[in-house]
Amino acid sequence: MGAQVEEEHEFGVNDTAADAVASKTKPINSVTDFSPELLSIYYSRLFPFELLHSWLSYDPSTLTGNTTKQLAGASILSRREFSTTVQIHGDEIYKRYQSFSTQADIATAIRKQNPLKIDIGAVFNYAPKDHKSLPGGKLQPVQRELVFDVDLTDYDPIRNCGCSGAAICGKCWKFMVMAMEVMDAGLREDFGFKHLAWIYSGRRGVHCWVCDEGAREMGNDARSSVASYFEVSLASEKNKNAHLPHPLHPMLRRAHKILEPHFISSIIPEDGHGLLATQASWTKLLLTLPEAANPVSIELEKKWRSNKHHSSPAEKWEELKAALQSFIGKSGNSKAPKNVSNSDKLKIEHWPIETVFKYTYPRLDINVSKGMNHLLKSPFCVHPKTGRVCVPINMELVQEFDPLTVPTLRQLMNELDEYAGDSVGHEWQKTSLKGAFEHFQKKFLNPMLNDVRKSQRAEREKRAAVVGDF
Amino acid sequence: MNVANRSSRAAVSPLASSSSAATTAVKGGLVEVDMYTDIPSFELSLDEFEEFALARLKVLRKIEELKTRNTPHEAFRTALASTLKQHLPNPKIDAASHYILRAAYCRTEDLRRWFLAQECKLFSFRLENCSNIREFMKANSIDLERVDKTEKERLRSKLTSVIGAPSPLEFPSTEYYKVPFMEALRLVSNRECYLEKGMAYIPLAKIISIVEAKYRVGLSKSLVFAGHNIDNATDEEHSRIGPLLKSMNSQYTGPTQLSSLDNGEALTAANVDANARSMPLCMSQLHSGLKRDHKLKHQGRLQYGLFLKGAGMTMEEHTAFFQREFTKIMTGEQFNKQYGYSIRHMHGKEGKRASYTPYNCMKIVLGSPPSGGEHHGCPYKHYDDENLTALLGKLKIGSEGRDAIMKLKREGNPNLACAKHFEVVHGGAGSVEGVSLEGVGNHPNAWFAASRKYYEAKEGGGGGKGSLGSGSKEIEVMAE
Ligand SMILES: [Zn+2]
Numbered sequence: 010m011g012a013q014v015e016e017e018h019e020f021g022v023n024d025t026a027a028d029a030v031a032s033k034t035k036p037i038n039s040v041t042d043f044s045p046e047l048l049s050i051y052y053s054r055l056f057p058f059e060l061l062h063s064w065l066s067y068d069p070s071t072l073t074g075n076t077t078k079q080l081a082g083a084s085i086l087s088r089r090e091f092s093t094t095v096q097i098h099g100d101e102i103y104k105r106y107q108s109f110s111t112q113a114d115i116a117t118a119i120r121k122q123n124p125l126k127i128d129i130g131a132v133f134n135y136a137p138k139d140h141k142s143l144p145g146g147k148l149q150p151v152q153r154e155l156v157f158d159v160d161l162t163d164y165d166p167i168r169n170c171g172c173s174g175a176a177i178c179g180k181c182w183k184f185m186v187m188a189m190e191v192m193d194a195g196l197r198e199d200f201g202f203k204h205l206a207w208i209y210s211g212r213r214g215v216h217c218w219v220c221d222e223g224a225r226e227m228g229n230d231a232r233s234s235v236a237s238y239f240e241v242s243l244a245s246e247k248n249k250n251a252h253l254p255h256p257l258h259p260m261l262r263r264a265h266k267i268l269e270p271h272f273i274s275s276i277i278p279e280d281g282h283g284l285l286a287t288q289a290s291w292t293k294l295l296l297t298l299p300e301a302a303n304p305v306s307i308e309l310e311k312k313w314r315s316n317k318h319h320s321s322p323a324e325k326w327e328e329l330k331a332a333l334q335s336f337i338g339k340s341g342n343s344k345a346p347k348n349v350s351n352s353d354k355l356k357i358e359h360w361p362i363e364t365v366f367k368y369t370y371p372r373l374d375i376n377v378s379k380g381m382n383h384l385l386k387s388p389f390c391v392h393p394k395t396g397r398v399c400v401p402i403n404m405e406l407v408q409e410f411d412p413l414t415v416p417t418l419r420q421l422m423n424e425l426d427e428y429a430g431d432s433v434g435h436e437w438q439k440t441s442l443k444g445a446f447e448h449f450q451k452k453f454l455n456p457m458l459n460d461v462r463k464s465q466r467a468e469r470e471k472r473a474a475v476v477g478d479f
Numbered sequence: 480m481n482v483a484n485r486s487s488r489a490a491v492s493p494l495a496s497s498s499s500a501a502t503t504a505v506k507g508g509l510v511e512v513d514m515y516t517d518i519p520s521f522e523l524s525l526d527e528f529e530e531f532a533l534a535r536l537k538v539l540r541k542i543e544e545l546k547t548r549n550t551p552h553e554a555f556r557t558a559l560a561s562t563l564k565q566h567l568p569n570p571k572i573d574a575a576s577h578y579i580l581r582a583a584y585c586r587t588e589d590l591r592r593w594f595l596a597q598e599c600k601l602f603s604f605r606l607e608n609c610s611n612i613r614e615f616m617k618a619n620s621i622d623l624e625r626v627d628k629t630e631k632e633r634l635r636s637k638l639t640s641v642i643g644a645p646s647p648l649e650f651p652s653t654e655y656y657k658v659p660f661m662e663a664l665r666l667v668s669n670r671e672c673y674l675e676k677g678m679a680y681i682p683l684a685k686i687i688s689i690v691e692a693k694y695r696v697g698l699s700k701s702l703v704f705a706g707h708n709i710d711n712a713t714d715e716e717h718s719r720i721g722p723l724l725k726s727m728n729s730q731y732t733g734p735t736q737l738s739s740l741d742n743g744e745a746l747t748a749a750n751v752d753a754n755a756r757s758m759p760l761c762m763s764q765l766h767s768g769l770k771r772d773h774k775l776k777h778q779g780r781l782q783y784g785l786f787l788k789g790a791g792m793t794m795e796e797h798t799a800f801f802q803r804e805f806t807k808i809m810t811g812e813q814f815n816k817q818y819g820y821s822i823r824h825m826h827g828k829e830g831k832r833a834s835y836t837p838y839n840c841m842k843i844v845l846g847s848p849p850s851g852g853e854h855h856g857c858p859y860k861h862y863d864d865e866n867l868t869a870l871l872g873k874l875k876i877g878s879e880g881r882d883a884i885m886k887l888k889r890e891g892n893p894n895l896a897c898a899k900h901f902e903v904v905h906g907g908a909g910s911v912e913g914v915s916l917e918g919v920g921n922h923p924n925a926w927f928a929a930s931r932k933y934y935e936a937k938e939g940g941g942g943g944k945g946s947l948g949s950g951s952k953e954i955e956v957m958a959e
Pocket of ligand 1: 170172176182
């Protein structure tokens with residue numbers, strides 16, 4: 010069974026061997042932000058078991074607390090796989106196929122295990138904890154949220170802020186903001202999904218959980234199709250000839266509309282990734298133009314090098330685009346040189362879009378999305394390397410989200426100690442987790458459960474109509 | 480054979496998994512396209528059952544062959560169209576044969592995959608040819624919402640920004656439909672459609688791929704369902720149809736006039752004895768029965784006579800041979816009176832002048848078993864284990880070979896047992912030049928032709944002259 014572990018890469022796989030050894034011998038470098046003791050307090054006082062339970066039950070009655078009735082939702086929870094990573098004598102043990110029937114069961118098990126990480130798997134046809142007593146192959150996933158995983162490590166070739174690997178800064182976090190905006194728009198507008206939860210992965214990435222009933226019931230082929238729909242192969246060092254197909258699909262057109270302003274504000278300026286900020290960087294960029302556009306690069310290079318023009322990177326970008334347009338005869342009364350072929354014209358026309366995409370388009374870890382049975386880290390966990398909580402992200406304020414100000418365990422303990430306000434229902438309400446958790450409840454959980462309620466009612470009426478029992 | 484009078488329902492009950500309205504588009508007699516969601520309920524004779532199944536098998540094997548050879552699209556379409564015209568000329572044969580083969584090919588994963596692949600190619604071919612796709616979809620309750628003019632205009636720039644979209648000139652006359660994106664996954668994957676709020680906007684031409692996907696999924700499900708249920712069938716018909724279905728995938732559909740492939744010396748009354756060693760067990764039993772009793776009963780005369788005809792024996796030689804044997808217990812006049820006509824009839828020289836083809840193994844296996852004094856039938860099917868073991872022993876087949884043959888026989892695989900017999904007595908036949916094992920175990924004439932080639936190659940001469948003695952004695956064994 011151990012060989013079946015499909016680990017989400019956030020934790021473990023991408024860490025260097027040295028990191029892994031270090032984590033065994035001494036706790037974490039930021040000892041003040043994370044420790045097993047702090048984690049234990051987090052699980053006993055702050056972890057929002059009620060939110061996790063309410064969500065994974067897909068049971069509207071959890072909203073009112075009236076859960077005495079045995080509803081279909083309760084059985085969804087009990088067939089859900091939970092996996093935990095626990096530390097025993099310095100070794101990390103991965104425990105799969107756990108399942109729980111009630112919120113109290115979850116809380117008891119988690120508090121007892123004090124896991125470094127909790128993963129959420131699929132809902133199966135049987136309770137996964139019984140997997141050993143089932144004949145081989147009998148346990149089959151039957152539903153699962155459609156999930157997406159974006160991680161900054163996949164952006165290393167284009168990060169030009171000094172960060173690499175696990176390190177992040179405000180400049181490179183912008184990549185995550187862009188990915189979230191593009192994916193959120195695509196999933197809602199194109200696929201009509203409504204119930205999306207965006208979660209900070211605790212260090213350098215984000216996860217998206219699409220929880221609409223239709224999404225949860227999708228098979229692997231449908232998941233692959235949706236993932237492929239968003240997948241764009243961009244020119245890279247390895248594959249310089251990857252080009253966007255023509256015409257540009259409406260989804261990509263919209264993505265470009267979202268991304269170009271970010272490209273201008275975060276990628277090209279000096280205080281961003283500096284793509285057009287210095288002579289060295291713009292020369293490098295001009296060299297990526299199709300060969301047929303050489304006259305344009307030569308002219309602009311010469312112009313920008315002379316000190317007469319102190320144009321900003323944004324002005325340079327507009328100037329470059331205009332020069333290309335006019336070169337291929339797409340603007341004003343200019344005419345394209347006769348020796349430029351149609352296919353070259355097309356390449357030149359697409360170059361600005363491809364360039365924007367190369368530096369901004371979401372780089373998804375597509376395999377996470379394709380399989381129903383792929384485990385993904387639970388929201389509300391704490392990342393052991395940073396001590397930060399995997400908090401829900403408010404898409405309305407996504408540009409303001411700063412991963413470096415997400416509360417750490419140490420900070421939360423201080424906030425608990427310093428709290429002097431009124432008594433509250435949940436202790437997390439005393440801390441800076443309040444905003445993110447309440448947002449999750451009000452903007453994601455409640456609307457989603459209301460939709461579940463509506464569809465349950467419709468289902469009941471349909472059944473009643475069939476048996477004539479109105 | 481009197482099976483022609485028995486009738487049999489083509490639909491094997493456990494295969495019924497869906498029941499919607501009739502869904503066939505027919506044009507000029509030929510089937511245009513059919514989703515096969517409606518189980519046919521007409522009566523078929525056992526002969527028709529077999530004939531139709533073989534006809535479709537020929538079509539599916541042709542499809543496989545054309546695809547394996549990477550036949551260009553147009554050539555593929557032309558070849559398939561003519562094959563269809565020849566073998567599946569009307570909707571009855573088409574529907575019946577589809578369901579018979581569905582039952583025959585649902586038994587294992589490999590068979591299902593093969594059948595699904597060929598049937599889907601056939602379906603796509605027909606759908607592409609279909610003159611009225613909209614009508615077809617309506618009949619098959621494929622629910623598509625047509626995009627109205629206003630919406631189409633509103634979305635013009637988006638709809639035309641998709642790979643493979645109609646040109647600006649074609650756009651006004653292109654009909655668009657919207658379907659839930661889950662119905663158009665392949666198009667979604669490749670961004671070959673515009674998506675809005677979970678609906679995929681698709682031009683009519685591309686709807687084809689959706690219908691194909693639906694057909695594939697439906698057929699695949701039905702096959703798996705049938706595969707799980709076929710063995711539970713208690714239908715009394717099942718006991719008769721069962722063996723037929725089981726052997727279907729190994730049916731020989733090659734040329735039945737095998738003599739035409741055989742460049743060796745023609746089979747005559749004079750050399751037939753010498754060639755008896757190349758006959759499969761069923762035929763060598765008939766041969767020795769004839770030699771011993773100097774007569775053959777009706778079923779035996781048909782089975783053996785058509786075999787000889789198939790092996791290239793002319794009507795004259797056929798008559799001479801039978802006359803030589805029969806006249807040992809009757810006068811020439813009696814023979815001519817009683818049997819001359821039926822031999823000429825077999826060769827198409829009397830009566831309807833139909834040309835009768837030699838029996839294939841399925842026909843022999845499914846035929847009535849031999850009773851006292853009869854030598855027809857299939858020894859691997861109709862003999863009991865003890866008799867067959869003894870017979871093989873007398874044929875000097877070693878115990879190892881005998882065990883292998885008997886094992887297959889006991890498992891209810893007469894075809895495989897017969898092929899094993901061939902293998903045992905023709906060591907290394909597979910690597911002998913000119914010997915084709917295709918059809919060995921499925922058609923007595925294929926067995927015979929392969930064996931003759933084998934001896935020819937081994938002995939460097941025709942027909943196995945001079946090796947008659949012991950071989951002939953070995954096969955003079957009673958079957959009872
Ligand atoms: Zn950075």
